Amino acid sequence: MVNASLRSNNEAGFSLIEMMIAASVMLIVLVSIVSLLRSSLSVASTTYELTEAQESVRTAQEYINRDLLNSGDGLKSITYIPVNTTFVQNFLSFTPIVDPNNPPLATNLGILTTDNNVAAGKTAPPPPPPPGPPPVPAATPIRIAPGTDRQTILEIDGDLTSNPIFTPTAVSAAGDLVTLPAATTATHMALFVVGDIYFMTSARGGTFATVTAINTGTKVLTFASGVAADYCGLNTAGANNRIKDISASGTLPTTLQRMKIIHYFVDSNQLLRRRVFGERGASFRDSIIAEHVLGVQFIYSLGIDAGGNPVKPTDVISTPAQQVNVSQVEVRVSVETAHVMLHNKQKPPPITMSSTTSLRNMQFRQALQPKPSPTP
Numbered sequence: 607m608v609n610a611s612l613r614s615n616n617e618a619g620f621s622l623i624e625m626m627i628a629a630s631v632m633l634i635v636l637v638s639i640v641s642l643l644r645s646s647l648s649v650a651s652t653t654y655e656l657t658e659a660q661e662s663v664r665t666a667q668e669y670i671n672r673d674l675l676n677s678g679d680g681l682k683s684i685t686y687i688p689v690n691t692t693f694v695q696n697f698l699s700f701t702p703i704v705d706p707n708n709p710p711l712a713t714n715l716g717i718l719t720t721d722n723n724v725a726a727g728k729t730a731p732p733p734p735p736p737p738g739p740p741p742v743p744a745a746t747p748i749r750i751a752p753g754t755d756r757q758t759i760l761e762i763d764g765d766l767t768s769n770p771i772f773t774p775t776a777v778s779a780a781g782d783l784v785t786l787p788a789a790t791t792a793t794h795m796a797l798f799v800v801g802d803i804y805f806m807t808s809a810r811g812g813t814f815a816t817v818t819a820i821n822t823g824t825k826v827l828t829f830a831s832g833v834a835a836d837y838c839g840l841n842t843a844g845a846n847n848r849i850k851d852i853s854a855s856g857t858l859p860t861t862l863q864r865m866k867i868i869h870y871f872v873d874s875n876q877l878l879r880r881r882v883f884g885e886r887g888a889s890f891r892d893s894i895i896a897e898h899v900l901g902v903q904f905i906y907s908l909g910i911d912a913g914g915n916p917v918k919p920t921d922v923i924s925t926p927a928q929q930v931n932v933s934q935v936e937v938r939v940s941v942e943t944a945h946v947m948l949h950n951k952q953k954p955p956p957i958t959m960s961s962t963t964s965l966r967n968m969q970f971r972q973a974l975q976p977k978p979s980p981t982p
Contacts, residue, residue: 655943656954659898663959666878666896666939671963673759673868674935678717678967680762680865685930686811687760688712688848693839696731697883697890698758698869700724705926711846715814716929717967720904721756721871722922728752730871730881734801734837734889749874755903755921756871763864768797768886772862781850782843784862786825795822801835803884805865806849808858813848814867814884816840827862837889872899878939900940900956907934907962936962 681687694702694713699721702713732745750756763769772794776785784806786795802817816836819828829849831841842848853860867883878896885891908917908931919936923929940958947954 655945655947656957659941659943659957662896662898663939663941663957666899666902666941667937667959667961669880669895670757670870670902670937670939671961673761673870674937674963674965676761676967677759677965678761679764680863681717681760681812681967684807684812685714685716687715687813688811688851689715689814690840690842690846690848694719697838697881698867699756700728701922701924703924703926703929707926709846709851711842712848712851714926714929715758715760715867716923716932717760717965718906718923718929718932718935719758720906720923722904724750724752724754724756724871726752730873733892748879751872751874751876751899751901754872754901756869757902757904758870759866759868761866761868763866763884769864770794770797774860774862777849777853777856777860779850779855780843781847781853781855782829782831782841784827784829784849784860786827786862788825790825792822795820795825797886798827799887801837801889802864802886803838803840803867803889804862805884806852806860806862808852808854808860810852810854810858812865813852814840814865815849816889838883870895870902872902876900876942878902896939896941898941898944900942901938902940903938905936905938906932907936909933932965934962934964936960 688708689712691702691711691713694715698719701721702719703716705714708714728750729747730750732747735745772786772790774784775787777783798817798820800817800820803814804817805812805814815829816838817827818830818833818835818841821828829841830836831843831847840848850856852858864884864886866885869881869883870878871881872878876898877894878899880893880895881890882893883890903921905919905921906923906928907919908928911917917931920928923932938958938960940956942956943953946952
């Protein structure tokens with residue numbers, strides 16, 4: 607028989623009700639912690655996405671406005687810059703400016719060339735095929751985002767080490783052969799690359815052409831038409847040869863230098879591209895400036911009229927008079943976040959930034975050459 611004094615009434619432990627209450631409290635605490643973490647993650651994600659979008663729009667503005675500020679560098683008072691209309695239509699603007707003073711099949715490039723509110727389904731030519739033996743895979747044309755603007759800016763290549771000014775001793779009457787001075791060094795000849803786009807100027811005006819062959823012995827550059835090296839189709843033959851026009855069939859002194867044709871557009875993948883013609887070693891080069899870009903628009907201030915009143919701004923440069931009268935450009939860039947927000951599974955409203963840049967070189971050139979439509 608067990609001694610009753612040895613029994614204990616100490617029944618340590620938790621009842622079922624106590625355990626349920628403790629579990630409920632722990633669950634409430636865990637839910638609160640998870641909710642707090644989720645809220646923190648949502649805030650962090652939103653902040654990151656918005657910061658990225660703001661950085662993208664700032665970068666786009668910085669690049670575009672820097673080029674606008676330098677637009678016209680190296681052109682001085684040149685207002686007559688004829689190039690093939692097909693080049694402009696293929697690469698720069700679907701609606702080139704019509705000027706009856708231009709030669710046939712030529713468009714006079716301004717310091718700025720615009721393309722407003724691009725229609726759906728428009729494409730830009732693909733990058734040039736890489737060098738090497740065939741077969742070369744066909745490149746896919748780049749589709750342009752509908753409803754966006756395009757902008758083309760002319761400015762000199764500021765690297766004087768690799769871009770010195772050459773003064774040819776002769777230009778053939780046909781305009782396809784350019785002879786450099788006999789004193790041109792081998793180092794300078796090495797600067798020329800087949801496929802490079804150069805800017806030729808004279809007292810008559812300027813034009814762009816592509817080097818298609820180089821003879822280092824005779825120091826002769828060839829600018830032939832209808833060859834693969836002229837990917838952009840700048841060179842022409844016969845009466846429409848632009849070098850022939852600028853040099854007056856080789857009778858006017860000319861200069862040769864690289865000038866950049868900088869072109870901005872937004873592709874269908876919402877990438878803002880900066881395409882530069884006139885760089886060494888390529889027909890053109892593309893750089894991605896900003897991502898998740900919904901739109902880029904440009905508004906142009908046209909100075910004052912003859913009565914001293916401000917001219918109404920326009921969203922497209924469409925006449926020769928407007929080409930030489932642009933004084934300021936307003937740039938409007940809209941971007942969106944890369945992903946939806948965690949809290950509502952939606953993207954926040956687009957971030958839009960506007961800025962206005964004064965074109966110092968346009969105003970300077972206008973003062974020197976006030977004629978609204980330059981004539982050849």
